[in-house]
Amino acid sequence: MRRTKLHRVAVAALVLLGSWAVAGTTPAGAATPAAAPSASPGLLQAMQRDLGLSPQQAEARLSAERTATAVEPKARAAAGSAFGGSWFDDRTGRLTVAVTSDASDSTLRAVRTAGAEVRTVRHSARQLDTAKDRLDGTTAPQGVSGWRVDPKANTVVVDVVGAARSDNDVQRFLSKARAAGPVTVRTVSAAPQTFAAGTVGGDPYYTGNARCSIGFSVYGGFVTAGHCGQAGAGVSGWDGSYIGNFQGSSFPDNDYAWVSVGSGWWTVPVVLGWGTVPDQLVRGSAVAPVGASVCRSGSTTHWHCGTVLAHNETVNYSQGAVHELTKTSVCAEPGDSGGSFISGDQAQGVTSGGWGNCSSGGETWFQPVNEILNRYGLTLHTA
Template sequence: MRRTTALRTALPAFLLLGTWATASTQPATAAGSPAPSTEVPASASLLSAMQHDFGLTKSQAEARLAAEKTATAVERKAKRAAGSSYGGSWFDADSGKLTVAVTRGADTDAVRATGATVRLVKHSARQLDAAKARIDALSAPTGVSNWYVDTKANKVVVDVVTAHRNDNDVRTFLARARKAGPVTVQQTTKTPRTLAAGTVGGDPYYTGNVRCSIGFSVYGGFVSAGHCDQHTGAVYGWDNSYIGSFQGSSFPDNDYSWVNVGSGWWTVPVVLGWGTVSDQLVRGSAEAPVGASICRSGSTSHWHCGTVLAKNETVNYSQGAVHEMTKTNVCAEPGDSGGSFISGDQAQGVTSGGWGDCASGGETWYQPINEILNRYGLTLHTA
């Protein structure tokens, strides 16, 4: 599956590493850029994948992508219109509309004028984020899985592993968390793990004794997950040839890294479709709203799609907490770490970890791409 299209002839697999003289226009910056309004929402193969994963007809898939693109633009305008009363927002696939939560005192007419549906809530996004930040400052035991702001519930949700719900350290953590603000506790049987793997065949990059997946090409290299950095320096491609070395990484607290590219390797603005869909061009990094469709490419489980479930979530791995992650119901497996999350043709983030697998399903978190670009002053390579 490494060379299934003309674009990928003689190129390393997974995420293509190459620069195409005819494929680059203006680069996308860390601030992100929306897809040009003249672009077709998606390729025929991507629409086919959405039909399979979401149970949609072709016209329904096209309509959903168009509605999500509109919602992404509406979200920015509605947030400005709501001001300090902004309580979060989410996309509803059934109605095709973006819902924006606001507190009392908001100019609801101005928010509706952007095209959003309005819901009145008690707590602003700023208040919820502040409560979550206070929880982030606590030391979480392993019996606490993750926590995040649930904009629909207008609360901070803390997930606790059922088997540990009565542990003294868990009870102590929850008592402190409830003092931070509006908190609700849920139980889960799943424990998040990172998705690196030992060295195996496939379409990976290797570092130390770990196999991970390339995220997105940036000018001068590529971005991936921080936990993939084994601090051995050198990074090798699918053919075991030298690519470059880690130039920066952070894990835990964050989960991102970037690798410089040289020694005959180069970068292209492409995400590998693994034969499920055609390889996808990357045209920007406009952030998709909660509820939007999203797809992931990784060197183990290849191409899978799902939905954005939550943003700014803190995930408590055994190695420590990682902040500001986005949760999806897209499956992933060991070796997929660092791989690409993409919505339409817009880069979203790099795979961090999750629970479950692609046989039984699960949830996966990613570190948002714009945070990584801003952190290291990188520029996304776009078509």
């Protein structure tokens, strides 16, 4: 094994000490962040490195994002049927909520009173979601890498690999897409792929000949990516010892799974910092808005940060389309699949796939953790 003693201890802390009885546990679906402690120096350093911020800017941004996360459900409710989407604006440090032009003055006042900025748009979130749902009901050719609702642009964005733009099947799909509703086509340089890898010593867990990364501890096991293993598959840890089995798995269509933990292995509410930052406690699963910062922990590239670019995107992998993924500017590489996405101390999701790498950059998608918890009736292990 090539893992250092420090990393052996870190992994052991993640999977061996989780029998602690922890007060203040948040059940699945709960999304109210606890009072946040001061950010660790390591986390601030990672945000400086990946987002180009000073320590003071990183601290201020985390505080503003916590406020925006709390404001979003109130502002959404205030907008009602006029709601057109929302995102965190890093320039103003506030949540922006889009509302349709037919919104009443009282609705606009209510959204602002909730603590959000207001932008007027043409299409409601319901209209955009309906258009995306129509595309989700189709089968896309490989040249189409995915599609999502972009609330800032107030449109459904369809990504097409540049080399396949003139392909006949791609053109037919785009014609159907434009007929489905407000659609904008964007050219991308590469198609996303999943981030599983062949067996390499010293990593969090193996299944068959694949290496993947632990996502988040739940009571009884941990959640991870569905493409890492099928239900019933056995899982071993970094030291080769048996951990448990995949109890549920879905891929494609979804990309989530959960693994039972036994045979002397336990769970704790911790995300590994890999020596880049201190190990991070998980205190809840409040959803970070578009524009918020987010960091990822994985067994290949360890700790990297970026921002949330989109929610509810459909990604067209070579194995089939996966729905309801969140898109980020964070890099990842093979072996990072299943690993943790966290914003502050709030669990966000498990790494699905992406394009690029952590040398030249790229984009990565994750499956939201709350969907996994709700699907399998799991409870997130929180501090």
